[in-house]
Amino acid sequence: MIQKKICMLGAFAVGKTSLVERFVKSIFSDKYLTTVGVKIDKKTVELDGESVNLILWDIQGDDELQTFRTSYLKGASGFILVADQTRAGTLDTAERLCRTAVGTSRQTPFLLAVNKSDLTIDPDFDPVRLTRLESDGWHIVHTSAKTGWGVDEAFSWLARKLTGK
Amino acid sequence: MKSESSDSPFSPGGPADGSKPDRESLETLRDLIVGAEREQIEDLRTRLDDPETFALEISRVIPQAILLRSTQDRKLTQALTPTIEEAIKSSVNRNPQPIVDAIAPAMGPSIRKAIAETIRRMIQSFNQALERSMSWQGLKWRVESWRTGKSFAEVVMLHNLVYRVEQVFLIHRESGLSLHHVLAEDTIAQDADLVSAMLTAIRDFVHDSFKTEQEDTLDTMEIGDRTVWVESGSNAVLAAVIRGTPPMELRDKLRETIEQIHLVYREKLSSFGGDTAPFEPVRPLLLDCLQTQYREKRRRISPLFWIIVLAVITGLGAGTVWMIQRHQSAQIALDSLLSEPGITILNSNIRHGTLHVSGFRDPLARDPSTVLAGLDFPSDRIAMKWELFDSLNPAFVMKRARHFLNPPPTVELTLAEGILHFLGHAPHRWITELPGRAMGLTGVHRLEWHDLIDDDVERLKSASAGLKNLMICFDTGKPDLPLSEVESMEKITSVLNVIFTQLDILDEYGEIELTGHTDISGTESLNKELSLKRAQQVESHLIDRGIPSERITVRGVGSSDPVCSEDSETCRQRNRSVTFRLVGLSGPLKDGGKS
Structure with missing residues (x-):
């Protein structure tokens, strides 16, 4: 059995928790997010007949209300950065978190989930910026936690990336 | 440091202003003088000037040099101490892990031992205190059972369970991924992958929250009656979920296990990329940690138990004595029946103190119940069956x-x-x-x-003999019964009555013969007549007194058969009389009256 630790990172209320909620196995309550600052779920992805367990560390957003604990990033095999297209500022957070978590060497696979795709985009949310990030090597998936759109794709992409399949 | 000094005697370059021919001649001269050693000098210069070569050279002699100097004095130690201290400090500041890893094998066991000993002593005294306060233990457990809704048996089980390791997780230290997980039978467990990760997160959280030293981690968690013990290695941690109060030995066991895992899987742990398959073989090691220990059963036995045992023994003893007594009394009863005349016992047995007998009994023998009544043997404890017979005893x-x-x-x-x-x-x-x-x-x-004497014959003979001595006397020449003889008549009558009664009893026949007598005075014919009259006179009186006339015969013999010879008046008087005799007897009485 292949297991991978994935950290979900993103600003407050970008929908990290919602993104995984409908697609994962969970035994812990959301209250851990506000207490311990992390909530752990599991998503099993089938790749070419082999199961890969993605242990998802849904880490509390980094903002003035919360303290971001970098110790939770230890040993992560991949990151899912989450931004909210209805709030342009969340992309800044995602970029900053990327620098913190992934570092500049970009050795750890990661992707950016632009969430709430079902909602109207923030005028200040610049698509050109996404293009620039993509050209910089970022893998970007548009997701909607509400409709489930793009979610499986995001997890599968990361799982493949992690397992080299 | 590479020397570029131009004033070196070996410098290839000469003075800046030197002419070429001079330089050449000088070189020639030099070759002539030191030509043979020049290569060696060049080699020496290289060895001294080139740091790498110089280091190589020194490295060859350093061990010997240190050894040599150490034997001479302590200056080398003194010189190195500050540097080494600084180096260790620097190393610890930068990353203490290597130092920790290095000294852990040496420090670990002794520290563990010291701590374990302390804790063991503490637990022991705590346990003793607890034991003493447990005099109402049973009652408390019942109350607890009632209060918690658990069955009493479950409460007792929980109290008797010292500890039980329910789950053991082997977790990759950095990522928190579950490498392996085992659980005891009948244990319900949550998803090990998630628990492993969350446990790691919580430990990180605690570690961060309290800003502890790097090696201080959360290694004990208490959740109700469960404890989670975490033993950390450099690359993996072992977490054991324990119910009850685990002993320090278990901590040692966990420690040894994680150390052993590190020893065997060091490479796989440090290069762990998410594939847990290589860690399958740790399963036996983890299973070995699933220990269970029940509280030793108390050897102390309740006083109640002894009271019951005593009561049972007393009861059994009393019962046995009672049974023996019953048996003995039945045996005594049997013996007395056996020795009782007129009773012959054919079958007998004693069952549960009850005597069963059967045999023969003479009707004249004592009633067995009477025999036994004398022994105070209760009648309800004997069953008898008798056949009647005549004993020849x-x-x-x-x-x-x-x-x-x-x-x-x-x-x-x-x-x-x-x-x-x-x-x-x-x-x-x-x-x-x-x-x-x-x-x-x-x-x-x-x-x-x-030899048996017949009373009635004797009585008859006696009366008959008495009758012979009786007579009725008359006055001279007179046949009438004188008044003086009335009394004699009465006596004679009673004797005759006896005689006739006895004759009846003896079923014999006999008559009374009255013989009249006279004295010799007068004529014989007159005397005969007179004597007959006298006899008849007496007969008449006897008949009057109830003597049957047919049983009386009379005769007069005159003076021919005198009662005595008349040589005196007294004798003459006796001859003027009537005498009595029993006659006509039949059968046996004739010759003496014996049957």
């Missing part, structure tokens, strides 16, 4: 003889060899009935009663 033969013959007290019976002897005297009627009564008397072959 001499005493019983005698008894039977007495019973059937009913001898008067004046008769003595003796039994010898089947012959029953009768001695003494008895009424005629009893004697005559004797053969009939004795007929069929078991144990008696013959009767011998010839």
Whole structure:
């Protein structure tokens, strides 16, 4: 059995928790997010007949209300950065978190989930910026936690990336 | 440091202003003088000037040099100490892990031992205190059972369970990924992958929150009656979920296990990329940690137990004594029945103190119930079945003889060899009935009663003898009964009555003969007449007194048969009389009256 630790990172209320909620196995309550600052779920992805367990560390957003604990990033095999297209500022957070978590060497696979795709985009949310990030090597998936759109794709992409399949 | 000094005597370059021919000649001269050593000098210069070569050179002699210097004095140690201290400090500041890893094998066991000893002592004293306060333990458990809704048995089990390791997780230290997980039977567990990760997150959280030293981690968690013990290695941690109070030995066991895992899987752990398959073989090691220990059963036995045992023993003892007594009393009863004349026991046994007997019983024997009544043996403890029989026991033969013959007290019976002897005297009627009564008397072959005196015969003989001495006297020449003889008449009548009664008893016949007498005075014919008249006179009186006339005969003999010879007046008087005699007797009485 292949297991991978994935950290979900993103600003407050970008929908990290919602993104995984409908697609994962969970035994812990959301209250851990506000207490311990992390909530752990599991998503099993089938790749070419082999199961890969993605242990998802849904880490509390980094903002003035919360303290971001970098110790939770230890040993992560991949990151899912989450931004909210209805709030342009969340992309800044995602970029900053990327620098913190992934570092500049970009050795750890990661992707950016632009969430709430079902909602109207923030005028200040610049698509050109996404293009620039993509050209910089970022893998970007548009997701909607509400409709489930793009979610499986995001997890599968990361799982493949992690397992080299 | 590479020397570029131009004033070196070996410098290839000469003075800046030197001419070429001079330089060449000098070189020639130099070659001539030191040509042979020049290569060596060049080599030496290289060895001294080139740091790498110089270091290589020194490295060859350093061990010997240090050894040599150490034997000479302590200056080398003194010189190195500050540097080494600084180096260690620097290393610890930068990353203490290597130092920790290095000294852990040496420090670990001794620290563990010291801590374990302390904790063990503490737990021991705590346990003792607890034990002492547990005098109402059972009651408390019942209350606890009632309060918590758990069954009493479960409460007792939980209290008797010292500890039980329910789950063991092997977790990759950095990523928190579950490498392996085992759980005890009948244990319900949550998803090990998630628990492993969350446990890691919580430990990180605690570690961060309290800003502890790097090696201080959360290694004990208490959740209700469960404890989570975490033992950390450099690359993996072992987490054990324990119910109850685990001993320090378990901590040691966990420590040893994680150390062993690190020893075997060091490479795989440090290069762990998410594939847990290589860690399958750790399963036996983890299973070995699933230990369970139950509280040793208390050897102390409740006083109640001893009371019960004592009561049972007393009860059994009393019961046994009672049974023995019952048996003995039944045996005594049986013995007395066996020795009782007239009772022959064919079968007997004693069951549960009750006597069962069957046999023969002489009707004249004592009633068995009477025999046993004398022993105070209760009648409800005997079951008897008797057949009647005649005992040949001499005493019983005698008894039977007495019973059937009913001898008067004046008769003595003796039994010898089947012959029953009768001695003494008895009424005629009893004697005559004797053969009939004795007929069929078991144990008696013959009767011998010839020595037995017949009372009625004797009485008759006695009366008859008395009658001979009686007479009625008359006045001279007169036939009339003088008044003085009336009394004698009364006496004679009563004797006759006795005689006739006895004759009736003896079933004999006899008559009374009255003989009239006279004295010799007068003529014989007159005397005969007178004597007859006298006899008739007496007869008349007797008839008047109830004597039957047909049983009386009279005669007058005159003076021909005098009562006595007349040599005196007294004798003459006796001859003027009537005498009495019993006559006409039949059968046996004629010759003496014996049967």
